[in-house]
Amino acid sequence: MRRVAILTAPWREPVWALAPFRDEPYACALMSGGQGGRWSYLLRAPDKTFSLTAADASDPFAALADLLGAHQPSHPDGPPFQGGVVGLASYELGDRIEALGLARSDWPDLVCALYPALLAFDHHARQVLAVGRGVSESDAEAQARAALAWLDAPTAAHPEPKGPLCPDLAADDPAVYETAVAEVVERILAGEIFQANIARAWTGRLAPGADPFDLFTRLRGQSPAPFAAYLRLPGRAVVSNSPERFLKVGADGAIETKPIKGTRPRDRDPARDLALAAELLASDKDRAENLMIVDLMRNDLARVSPPGSVRAPDLFRIESFANVHHLVSTVTARLAPGRGIADLLRATFPPGSITGAPKVQAMKVIAELEPPRGPYCGSLFWVGHDGALDSSVLIRTVALVEDAGGWRVEARAGAGIVADSDPRAERLETQAKIAAIRRALTESLE
Template structure:
C-alpha cells in the first residue's frame, strides 16, 4: 500500500493553469494528462488530471491482463496508462499481422509519483509520501512558467500520405458490404491510416493546437519514452464508480455549420437519420450484451439512446448504457469482458474483428484502444482513442487513423467523406506546422 499526501492549492485561472501544467510535465519521461475541457459530464470525477514520474511501470506484449491484475493487487494505488486495440488477441483467438510503423507496446501502465487533480479553482497535489515536500515548490514552479514559447510548434514540412487510396477504400467498403448482405456481420468499423515518415513534431504544442480545434471532453496527452499520443477524443469507453459501470458509445456523425440556422438543421437531421440511428442502436445492443456478462441480473439500463451532442467540429450521436456490479467484481475482469469497445469493432464482435484484420492495411495499436486510470479502490475511467495523433520519436513516424461504420445502408463515398471530416483536425494541425 503506497500512502499519498494531499496538498490543496487555490488557482485563479484554471485554463491557464492547465497549459502551464502540461508544459511543466515536459521534463518527465512518463506523463498522462486527461482534460475535460470544461464539458459538464454527469459522470465526471474531475475537470483535469495530470500523472507524472513513474514509481513503477508495466510495459507488456503478452499475458498483459494477468500482469496488470497482479500490479493492481500489489500496488493498491493509482495506475495510469493504456490498453491497445490488439489486446483482442489475448482475449480471443485473433491476430494482428498488418503493418505497424509505431511499435508501441500492447499495454502500458505506470504508478505515478505525482498526481495533480484540478476541480474548479482547486488543484490537489497527491504525492507519494517520500516526496510530498516537493508539492509546494512544484506549485510555485508551475505558476512561474512562461507559456508563449511552447504554444507555437516549430515549422516542419510534413507530407501526409494515405495508406489506403480512394479507389482501394471503395473496393474494401464494398467487400464489407458483401459480407453484411451475406449475413456474416451487421456492422463493421472500417479504419484507414494517414501517416508521415522521417518526420519530427513538437508533441506538447501539437497537442495544444489539436485540442484548441476540437475541445473534446476526453482530451489526452500521453508520453512514455519516445512514444506519444495527442488525442482529441470525444468518447468514453467505460467508467466504474463504486458498483456502477457506465459505457457511452458514439455512433453517428454530422458536420457543424457556422450558420446557426443550418447548424440546428444539421443536428436535427442527425437525430432523425435512420441509418445513423441503426448504427448506434446496433452498438448499444452489443454494449448491453457485453455488460450483461458481469452485471447483476436485470440492472443493465439504457439511460440515453441516440442523444445528439455538439462539439466544436461535429455533432455526435451518443448512447449511455449503465449496469450494477457486485463489490467483488474485479476491475480488470470487467474490462476484459467488454474489450475492445463495440463502437470500434462492429457486430457481431469477433466476426467483425476478423474481417477488419483482413481488409484494413495497418495494425491499429493504440488507435481504437483506451487511455485512463485505476484508482486505489479499483474504480476506473477510460476513453476511446479516436481523433488522435500518434508519434514515435525514435522511428520519426507520425500517424493518425479514422474510421466509419459500414452497415447495410452504407454508401462507400459517403463513408469516405465522413472519414475525411474526422481527419480534418489532425491534418490541419500537422500540415500547418
C-alpha cells in the first residue's frame, strides 16, 4: 500500500510555476479556466513513460492498465488528482479499436507518463498543494517536498515575444472544405451516415525565438478555457484550449460526459450576443445534431455500464466561451463491476462529438476527406491511482513539432455536418472556432 503526503504553500499562478520547466520533456500543465474551474495541476519528472507508434503492435489499453497498477486509496483532504498517469491519445488510436486502416500521422497513437508527485492549484482557496506518493510516509513526504521545491526553481531569461508568434499561419483552401462538406451532405442523403465532423487545417511556423510555451501563455491570458493544457514531449508539444470534457470518472465509478454540438459566434454587442445564444438554443438543426451524439455516447457507455445506468439528465444547455456559444448536453453512467478506465476508453474512443453517427462509418468518411489528425480530436487525460479520471476532447488545440527550422504549427477546426448543412455556413463556423488560436498566433501584443 503506497502512502500519500500533502504539503501546502501560498498561492502562485500555475502558468508561471511551469515556466522554469517549459522545455523539459513530459512537463505538463492541466489548467482550469472560466467560471467555476477549481483545480489546475503541474506535473514533471515521471517515473515511467511509454510511447506507442503505429508500428508497435502492443495493446495500448493493456499498457495503460499495467502502468497504473492496482487501485490505491487517495487522501480524503486532497485534490481530485493525487498522482498517477497523464496520457495523450491521438485520434488514430481509434484504429486499434476498430480496424479501419486509418493512415497515421507522425504522432504516437498513445503517450503516457506515470508521475509520483504533482502540484495542485486550488483556485477557490487560493492555495497550492504539493502531493507526493511513496512506499512509506517518509517517502511520500519526500516526494511532496520535492514537488514543493518546483515553486522556487529559477526561471531562465526568455523575453516574451511582442510580435506575432506565427506570422505565416495559412488556412486550407476554403473551396476545398466547402466541397468536402457538400460531399458529406450527399452521402448523408444517400443513407450512408447521419452525421460526420469534418475539419480543416491552419499551418505555419513559429517565429524565431518563439516556442510552444509562449503560445500557451498567450492563450491562457486571452481566452481561458475549462480544459486548457500544455504537454511537452521530446521534440513535440501540445497546446490546448479545449472547452470540452470527454469523460469524467469518480473513484466510485460514476461517469459523466458532456458532448458539444452546436455553435454560434459571440458578438461584442450584448443584445446581439444574447440573440445568437437564443438562436442556437432554438435551432432544430443544432438540437438534432446534439441529440445524435448524445445517443452515440449513451450507446458507447452502455458497453461498460450495468443495464439501466446510462442517463441523459441535462440536454441542450448553452455554455458561452470567449469566442463562441456552444450547445452542451450531459450523459451519466456507472462503470460495471470488474471494469476499469482502460475498458472505458476502449469502449468510447474517439469521442463521439468529433466523429459522427454511425461512428465507424463516419470515421471512414472522415479518413477519405482529411489527412491524419494526430492529437486533434484525440484526448488528453489523467487517471489517478484511485481509479478517477478526467479528460478533454482535443479541439481548439495546436500540435507543434520541432525540426531544424524551428517549430512547425498545425491547428484544426471542424463542424458537424448533417443533412441540411450549408457548406459556407459550416466553413464560417470553423473560422469562429479557430478565432482565439488564430489571434494568439498571428497578432502582436498591444
